[in-house]
Amino acid sequence: MQSETPKKIFSSLLVIILDVNPAQDTLLSGEIKLSSILSSVVAFANSHLMLRTHNKVAVLASDPNSCDFIYSDQDELDFKKKTVSSCKMGGSQYELFSHIDRSIKFNIVKFLKDAAEEPHMSRDTVFGASCAKALCYINRLQSNLFPGETMNSRILIISGCDNEGDKYIRCMNTFFTAQKQNVAIDVCSLTHDVTLLKQACYITEGSYFRMPKLEGLLLYLQWIFLTEPSSRKKLVIPLAPQLDFRPFCFCHGTLTAIGFVCSLCLTIYCKISPICTTCEAVFKVRSAIAVKPKKKKIKTTTVNN
């Protein structure tokens, strides 16, 4: 691809996860069209590429049944194969930008057509799976770097879902992996406050932002999410939201401040129970309580004698 240079190369990879779930409130009510979200995303991706020559971008589309790349380095390879003249379309526009625009629009139509064939079983988008895919992609690019090249990566989730039903463990595993690999997860929520995604931002030190109104998506994206997480401290940016880390107990589903945790499977109960319902372990009563009656028995026998 590129000839090896002794110079140090810095690049930044941005993976955008776009929620195209048709059951989003914003899309159902017709307040904003998917096409306008898409054009903002494309413009945002282009402005990220403009910041540095070696910057890379990838886009994932995600809905309740599936998630897939709609722009990745495979599409970029297609671009490099083609001659420059065949790519030229929009007059003076940079060829790569028009290529990104076209391939994203082409792939998302394909994705939506495939998705329409399967009936949707639930309303929640699969963020766990899309983050996992994004991390796999980041991992591959990270391991294919040239010597002397360093790459920062981050993930941006754009969603209008009130998603609470995704699998908790899977999501948490991906968030912790992201944290371990220094991948920040940013979230731009269109309408609802989503606790799960807030936790993702908290864990990976990304930014969370809920749009106060739907107009000007591009403006908000460029204001908050265009800068690298490391330099965001110097900007005036909305504060991170307060988070409550008290868990919901398994038995009653209530918020608990003091809970009882199974030592084998870490299930949280709000009251002591003799058997764990998840792993079927029988809890032993503390020996301190069990020993007492024994002592009494011995005493009584001695008295009788």
Added chain:
Amino acid sequence: MDETEVKEYRWEGGYEKTWEEVKEDEVGNVEWSVKEIIEKSKRLLATRQPNVRLGMMRHLFVIVDSSNSMVEKDLKPTRQLCTYKLLQDFIQDYFDQNPISQLGLITTRNSSAERISELSGNRKYHLEELKKTFGDFNYCNGLMSVQNSLEIALSVMKMLPSHTSKEILIIGSSLSSCDPGEINTTIEMLKTNNIRVSMIHLAAEVRMFRHLCNETKGKHNVIVDDVHFKHILWSLVEPVPLPNSVDASCVKMGFPQELEQKPPFTTCSCHLAEGGKLNAKGFFCPQCNSKYCELPVECKCCGLILVSSLHLARSLHHLVPIKPFIKIELEEGSSAYCYGCRKRIKVPAENVYFCESCKKHYCDGCDIYVHNTLHVCPGCAVKRDEKR
């Protein structure tokens, strides 16, 4: 555990034809075959059995040999520095993988043993204490005493509740041990307290140490080089299966909220002794309302274990390991995309892996990444019909 006892020494076993594992391809290159062997070893790390009772709450004492023999230069730059570096990584990894577990450090030199850090879940504290003592060039001196250090660990571990997994790891370098009494009585004590002793020896196998590990159902390892040392340490980071005699129990824990105080501000209880600064933010114990600046911690006032739900979530992946992917052969000429990273897999040259539950293809890199680091199969995560 039977396996280690039955295993013979290299020189007692049959003649191993190690070169037969390396096969040539049509052109006569061995590169492909070597790659295969390397990848196999990477995968060995990831194989875990499902449905095993694991000790999620671990208490581990690391006993570090600080005898004269640590100054040897067979590990670069010296045994001491190499161990120090790897031990630092180990402490980090240990708390990453087992956030609600505790660790303590013991060093042994001059025929005696010294507890350099108490059992606690605070990684910064351990790293600082380790730096102060073992990080010092002139620290290693005299002889090692295994029994003294085991006795120190025992005196603490006797008091621990029965549901925790009690483990001791000895990093030994000396071939002898200067002990005050009969070691077999100590071994008996360890056995009755369900303490598992593992050992990593930097030089050679000593019969007594092997016996100690076998009796307490731990693992005895002798390292080949620093890379091997690192691998063995990594294998000890993952939680081990619990012995059957250990009971399950319901542990009372507090989940404090991070709150901001209005003035007047207070100091946190964890830094009170050192004259800590006043700060507004903190976690407040739900039982006695004392303030802490970091989690997880055991409340100094009422003894409640304070954790955040994130700490519990971090350990959960041990309980639901992913099934290994199967290597499959595709027809020559057909092309496959890796479901994880969307890499085009060139079929005859590269391996294709297949997840049985979601029927998706994966490339080499993703297979290792998913099992070793991510712990989520991207294809299975889309499906919703599974438990949890």
